[in-house]
Amino acid sequence: MLEVNNLNVSVNGRKLLDDLDLTVRDGEVAALMGPNGSGKSTLSHVIAGRKDYTVETGDILLNGESLLNLEPDVRAAKGLFLAFQYPIEIPGVATLTFLKAALNAQRKRRGQEELSTPDFMKRVKTSAGKLKISQDMLRRALNVGFSGGEKKRMDILQMALLEPSFAILDETDSGLDIDALRIVAEGVNALRAPGRGFLVITHYQRLLDYVVPDTVHVMAQGRIVRSGGKELAVELEKNGYSDYNAEPAVA
Amino acid sequence: MSAEIIHARTPAELSLANAFDGSKARLPGNAAVAKWREDSFKIFSASGLPHRRVEAWHYTDLRALMRDALPVATPPDAMAIDALRKNFAAADAPGQRLVLADGFFVPELSGGLPAGIKVRSLASVLSEGRSDLIALLSSQDLAAGDSMVALNAALMQDGVVIEVAPGTVVEKPLNLIHATASQISSAHFSRSALIVGAGASIRLAEWGHAANRAGTVQASQANACLIVSLGDGARLAHTAMVTGTAANSVRLETMMARIGAGAKFDSFALVSGIGLVRRQIFLRFEGDGSQASLSGVSLLGGREHADTTLQVEHAAQGCMGRETFKYILDEEATGVFQGKIHVAPGAQKTDGKMLCKAVLLSDMAAMNNKPELEIFADDVACGHGATCGGLDIDQLFYLQTRGLPLPEAEALLLEAFASELIGGIGHAGLIHDFSGKVKAWLSSRHSWRIPDRSQA
């Protein structure tokens, strides 16, 4: 379960998240929607442990434990995963080398034994096959020269291998072709489990047709301005954000 | 600049003058060589140790950094040679090798040379006085005016002269091992030459080996010159592992290379774990249509100082030069890269590119970068670039969110940064050795510098 309580975040004195409250229960898929620049990616980065932001007040709890003073890798080991809106290219690091290092680092933190190379390869091959990721891509440097959609699929592969207890998908659907969208959605649905929560950030109803959310939240100007069921996404698709975009009334 | 700056001699300069006066009668060579030594010493003493007002040495102020000169080494005795033999056996040193101990060629420890390669000590070549070899050894015009190269000519004690017969092709590396053998800290002056005949193809791998009888490493001051001559159509793949000298050591290496027509020369060096090192490479394309690639990685911590100074002269048409150097600087280390590409009038179709990339891991580390292009021909493609900064925070964050602790994330990025050039060595065994050194450096850096955060 992820709980964000009264979170206020700023950068250089500019407020980006404003008294933000959000709870996503185990087994729940929550969709987060909202206009460009409303703070969705900022929220995902702050949850994952990015240091450029100042957390002024509030707390972020994963399964009841505060994440705020933990390094990003420790948060990951505690079960958090973030699929980036823009996955980062890492020149010179072969994708397989990286996957193995990441998987074993987390296993080590969790007190599990390192995977043997054959075990590791078996897992990668199974997951990569489902996501239509080629062996050639796995041998190339991580994300370097990958197409936009390939990068997104690579992030989902990492999620499948790392088996987080809570995953944030930041616009994983943008840049995906229709087939890839279905493949990625199947990948996410396969991971849906009673003990695992998802925060799915998206602009489009289309992804939510495949990954049907339990709740939908609308974010504007750094706060959650409306929450509802899956029908809220349909309504937004029709009406847009005009109801939410206005500057807050000056008191 | 005024030539009239008169400075008080430093203790180091005084002891070098005494060393020359005291040893010149015993230094190897015929009368002509003795004259050359005298002339060279005059050049050295006119300017003294190079300092920051000498443009080429601005960032490596040897006068300030080297206050004292160590006593000049004596040839290794039987015990020292025996200790080295045991050392090599234990370290499984490669067979096809030439050994210089404190700058002196040790035939007993050398051997396994393939047909077509002739090797003699510098001392015997200087005494024999074969004019073509003496001419080659003394042609310092590539490094004209460099007082440390002049000092090397004055005091050179020994070295190896390697002649590769035209057409000889040897796949396995010929290993040249620079061993520190003396029990006491000493200065070494060596000069070696590698003459690769037309159409010949060889690989020269230079190694540092710094462990003496007691198993401890003595500080040393080495001034080594390597003169390379590549005949038409010849190929030379060169690597240098410039590592493992004691903390207060000074190591000056000068390579002077002349490249014939249609030849190919690749050189890679790893510099790490040396007090102060300066590598100078003076390269001249003398024949048309040749290629040279000079590259290197310096991994520095503590107060280490590593300087790479290049001068690549295009004196022929259609030659391609690639100079790519990378630095990783931690703690209070200093890196220096100076690279000059000179394109002579008429050297049309020159293709020259120079690149220096530095990663600084500490606020106290410093990188000095000075690229220069001097172009006197109009139909050329030349350029240079330089980057300097910390590791990319977006990349670090991405890796951390995947579970890699910061030190591991850094090591992964640094290894990728350094390894890019190692892949270009093109020899599996050597790639393995150099990659291993990089990994070892990165893991030692983390084991004692970055606190374990697993308790977090």
Ligand SMILES: Nc1ncnc2c1ncn2[C@@H]1O[C@H](COP(=O)(O)OP(=O)(O)OP(=O)(O)O)[C@@H](O)[C@H]1O
């Ligand atoms: N490090 C930063 N420094 C300054 N401003 C920032 C920083 N990070 C985010 N912002 C600003 O915060 C606001 C929210 O950005 P964010 O990326 O969170 O929006 P978003 O809701 O994800 O938008 P989109 O739908 O376009 O992805 C933007 O105005 C952005 O410019």
Ligand SMILES: [Mg+2]
């Ligand atoms: Mg965003």
